[in-house]
Amino acid sequence: MSAFTTRPEVLGRFGVVTSTHWIASAVGMKILEQGGNAFDAAVATGLVLQVLEPHLNGPGGDLPAIIYSKAKGKVEVICAQGPAPAGATIDHYKAEGLDVIPGDGLLATVIPGAWDGWMLMLRDYGRLSLRDVLEPAIFYAEKGHPVLPRVAATIAGLGDFFRDEWPSSHDTWLPGGVAPDPWANVTNPALAATWRRILAEAEAKQGREAQIDAARDAFYRGFVAEEIANFLAKAEVMDASGARHRAVLTADDLAGYAAHVEDPLTYDYHGWTVAKCGPWTQGPVLLQALSLLKGVDMGAMDPNGADFIHHVVEAKKLAYADREVYYGDPEFTNVPLDVLLSDGYADARRQLIGTSASMELRPGSVPGFDDQAEKTMAMLGAFSRTDEAVYEPTMAHLSEKKGDTVHVDVIDSDGNMVSVTPSGGWLQSSPTIPGLGFCLNSRAQMFWLEQGLPTSLEPGKRPRTTLTPSLAMKDGVPQLVFGTPGGDQQDQWQLVFFLRYVHHKMNLQEAIDAPLFHSSHFPSSFYPRSRQPGMIMAEKSFGADVLNDLRARGHLVTEADPWTVGRLTAAGRDPDGLLRAAATPRLMQAYAVGR
Template identity: 70%
Template sequence: MTSFTTRPEILGTFGVVTSTHWIASSVGMAILEKGGNAFDAAVATGFVLQIVEPHLCGPGGDMPAIFYSKKKDKVEVICAQGPAPAGATIEHYTSEGLNLIPGDGLLATVIPGAFDGWMLMLRDYGTMSIRDILEPAIYYAEEGHPVLAAVSATITRLGGFFEKEWPTSHATWLPGGSAPEPNRNFKNPVLAETWKRVIAVAEAKSGRENQIEAARDAFYRGFVAEAIERFVSTTAVMDASGARHKGVLNANDMASWRATVEAPQTYDYHDWTIAKTPAWGQGPVLLQSLALLRSLDLAAMDPSGPDFVHTVIEAMKLAFADREVYYGDPSFAQIPIEYLLSESYNSERRKLIGEGASLELRPGRVPGYNRQFDVTMAMLAEMSGKGTVYEPTMSHLRERRGDTVHIDVIDRWGNMVSTTPSGGWLQSSPIIPGLGFALNSRAQMFWLKPGLPTSLEPGKRPRTTLTPSLALYQGRPTMVFGTPGGDQQDQWQLPFFLRYVHHGKNLQACIDMPLFHTSHFPGSFYPRTSSPGEIMVESSVGTSTLDELRRRGHKVQVADPWTVGRLTAARRDMDGLLRAAATPRLMQAYAVGR
């Protein structure tokens, strides 16, 4: 019997693209139709998402990608998470009167990584020219695109602030003094001109790879970097601290940085191997959760019932507690990830999953890390009880914070890409004059207390929440998936994956099922708050599940149906059949394919 789904699971053999906006998915498919591969399609899709979802990503943001290259027969990660600038020291920020890095403005900015990551992917794994890839984004920036209601609402809410404090943003997002109405055509001609100028610089060189390198130079060592330094070094802007600050990013920081290709972190779960980013991202949290759940009979549980929700939530609380103590940039700290994923460690941690909801943050103690444990816990105790952090896209959030987009692509040759671009939101930072885009605010994920893996330090990558996924079935690259959602990204991917593995439902059915998450642990975004024991659950799980979760001690916040999570996924079967799906939530993500 076929389960009812909100949309069909897309099937084909030529190619599939799924992303958080229908226009971007269509652009990616058009690239495949023109003979491009999955990498070409992912890059083009990513640049279009910067135009059509500017409250969720932008050219000044960041981008991790996890992918399988058929030619290399290898799963790899691109880290396009820019590090802290040379001037980003704890001493400088505390001298500005700060004890937390603001969630917006210029002090929150690290080196923008997305552009270099996209160019690295295009050069080494793609086949098309930079003109081919950028022309769709230029079209929608120059000719316009229908404004999402969420974009219109964000601009409307910030219009007064932009006019008073960020006039360059006011000029870009409220042309003529008014916010764009939902579904009206909106243009960003200045950004279109920036990309045209990048193409002109690139095409002064001969050869595809030389042109891509020239584009990277134009952004990081040319006119783009120069414009960024001019603005950041001379302009003090209002931020969430309630004061005006200049930034510390400069052209030298940008010139000396490049995106990198790395090996993924993996974990074997039954017949599957899950590949994630290393611990400079939160990706290993999903792996730790699987390690905790591995010996439990999840298949016997109702996938929307209280046993399933409670068990998964409690496992995630334990995994995220370890994230707070141990994760960070492996180039600056020893991360005990193999110990955290070991069965000996998790067999003891698993015993902490009881019948009732835990209300304390309970990281495990790792031998040799006692001081780090104690310092972290003392700092977090000072932060406790200050409120709740929710996922930034959803309607229940009213703070000035952006979020993320996601892309999954598989082509007819078997190449597959999962990527979660973010940052550079229209609400994160003022528009850079002459460029048409804003910088990121990823530095807010650092702490201003020394001695931690996540302490602010020049050259260090912030522990990003961005966490795309790739799954191998019996050693064969099979599925890519992910979602926007800040700290909730792995919290939504985990039940999706578990339901897919244990309950025999297709991609779309798993995406459609009720979602849930917890804000039990400290949030990664300013003001870094938490709400112990609190969970948010879509009401579609049913009143009996909600009542039982409350009886077990969970502080249940009920979300309306179809308001939590923005999952997309794609799969390649052994016989070459391709599948794809996208969430119906917010009515804008779409999967396409043939």
């Protein structure tokens, strides 16, 4: 299918890098040119994004990655989602007067996992040195970069709050009391100094792996952990609850943390096998949606038509309803994925997709889980607000902000592949740690303060993150990596992209550039955990006839301006070694590069 695109699909044989910022993509390509592989390039790209998009990710954040290593010959998941601290109990949070965890501040913090995840990827899969991949990030933190208008607007909108409540953040982002203008040169000297000290301590060791391990120790058991612990021991700060709270994270929590590797979850769909992270993410919802749509002739539908949108939205409603009832950290809860991804279960659930929009939240029935489902639904009825849906990380009570995360896809000439979605530690998530130049994450807001649920707060449990990179194999051969920022929308936009790519023979750029939509029917993962039953947000570029057709089917349609929904990137490798890459034109900052 031929369609209009804003830019060409990038083609080459040496390597491709695509990310949510053009400078980061260029840095990744530089690493490939230096002799690095896809893993080296992904690490360098990801670290630079912490400088370029600090409102969307940072060193105190987290990440999941799906990777394919040619040397190992297998697809794996790197889990760098930090768990809840030892002191993060429901009783403690209830004693603080909370019924729901705030979306910012110190009580929302879990153990930061991003740094250890990047170092694990570099040590076990890369081949360049720590200095090679860290120097670009140090350069931009020290010398500066043209700050994106959205970063400038976020800082300006939070200026008064930072001054009054989070003075360390005010000092970092409004030096001299003035927010940066769009495109002004912005530096973060404290972060650069932190990285330089980590590098110096690492290079005091002999050997590549020893240096990388020393960098991990410096963060989790060395001076970085000490600075974090010293700040948290005294800090009591304002958060979205309207009150001041102290953290529960300690140096002992940091000292005991390590990222790890695990197997992906997979599902077969029309000759493709899609790999996702496990149910500690929302990733399985994409697989469940595919299982529902496998019994529908999606290829016969106009990919920009009302039939296509209706069936995708109704399938997503069912999959996301199951997310609410069944997903959680599988080390703490039994997640019945064998049932949820079975043909029989999908066949029965598919019958619920009718000709009109559903307004109900309808999880499926799994034998042995009836009590859990009933309790979850009762809790959602008490907490899910329907006045305003917030599907991105918060601070919306203080300042408008759009976007929440970054994404990177890399493929090298050997066929190594990385899809990684770093997030957390946004400049607006918690106060900047003095002397370090970064803040901690707010991922704990995804836990519930009710006992007995898959996502109930417990020490050592991973929050059910919305971060959800993707890798797809054709006839068993890895060929495609893709992903997007966007909170709860991530697997929604990825599903639309993948269906268009598979069924309608669009190239990567065509599938990304086509109009996008998503649903806010189900509860958000972010504070204040709201939902809007039946609501679809769709770009006006679908056309009035399509949008009115959806309304006639009962959907509540909010029209978004063209080129405002979704931030997808993707990279592919054909069987003959031809590499492909694409990036969204939306927000005018994501770029794919390659040769």
